[in-house]
């Protein structure tokens with residue numbers, strides 16, 4: 001008997017000042033971290049900040065490598081920093097991500113850097129690899145909140161459960 005399962009995802013788009021103060025500061029941390037991105041090959045600078053259940057913050061940027069393959073992503077770096085600083089069992093309740101070409105400086109929280117080359121402002125989230133990496137340290141209860149600053153200056157708010165359905169994670173082993 002054939003069975004069909006479907007899922008929907010929810011993305012809430014808000015203005016910066018509609019975020020809680022905690023999430024505002026997390027996004028600000030990602031914006032500041034982004035200035036240190038090592039992105040000389042792609043020119044695409046990404047900053048990430050993760051917040052642990054204990055309220056600690058860890059930062060990350062993309063770190064590009066001349067052989068390309070060894071390049072790491074900002075979310076990946078932030079998770080590695082959180083594990084390094086707070087231990088292997090750290091639970092991450094939220095991550096903020098800010099990504100734009102390096103020539104497009106994002107100096108303020110409300111900067112707008114415009115639509116992509118095709119003129120379309122599509123909502124984007126962390127890449128597939130980073131979704132898998134984030135899942136490893138997702139909170140045991142509830143889902144991880146994901147904030148992504150969008151090119152028009154708004155903030156897309158999602159959960160990892162929504163963005164990564166049917167994932168293979170620690171609970172499957």
Ligand SMILES: [Zn+2]
Nearest residue numbers: 073127129130
């Ligand atoms: Zn990624």
